[in-house]
Amino acid sequence: MIRTSILALTCCVAACAPAVKRDPHLSSAPLAARLAAADANSGAAVFSRCAACHTVTQGAGDRGGPALYGVVGRPVGHGSDRFNYTAALEAVGGVWTFERLDAWLTDPRHFAPGTNMMFAGLPDGMDRADVIRFLNENGSNLPLPAPPSPSNRPTR
Template sequence: MKSLHTLALLAAALSLSACGGDKTHDARLAKAGPNPSLAALMKVADARIGDRKAASCKACHTFDAGAPDMAGPNLHGVYGQPMGRNRPGFGYSAALRDAGGKWDDATLDAWLKNPKAVVPGTAMMFGGIADPLNRADVIAYLRSQGR
């Protein structure tokens, strides 16, 4: 079962790398400026595009209020919440529960880039999103959900 989970995550990561048909990516990236900061990327990020880019995350997570947890917790309303505590009934790894911090722009950006670098020992089996604007779009989507 674990190998199926790993294959599903690998397929999801590969599909995310295709940018989800984002025809505005390069123009938005140029608008953010050369070597853009996370703040500059967030100014051009698009929550609707982030929703599409988060489609690969839906292999393990739900995003709708009231939806059940899956292999990963429901991520609705996670933005601004303490790490490893958003869904009290979910079995977070001890590493994530004990990590401290909250899901803000900087933490989510680092997490979406490489979860294991942010929280060594996390159970999250996801290789990360290399493109910084793709990460910013997903963060904008998570921000848009509120509590």
């Protein structure tokens, strides 16, 4: 009984603990550095805002927006036989790279003017990196770009 109570109390304290603090400069760091520090679990939490319109589970299908399973490396404006992509997004061309997803998640209407995407974007660079890492781990699993090393970082 006492062990059960201690375990329950420990779980409650852990659940209420503050989130891990991140370096505030990391939010504006180059994408490769942000992705190296990104956390897919945090990305899943941020992605929960997107889950009303998008799925990331293999075979889950489209909702109000296309399914995003395996989106990293997939052609922009394609990938679903059932979702009607806008001409604006189809005209972008190319594939969803880490960099393109970062730009899209920053401001979809700037990335593809004329898109129907009503999402305003994620201003925090680490939120974007967390979501990109989460998306990559759901079907794509592409290697992350190497973060800049101290020897090749630009100087002031």
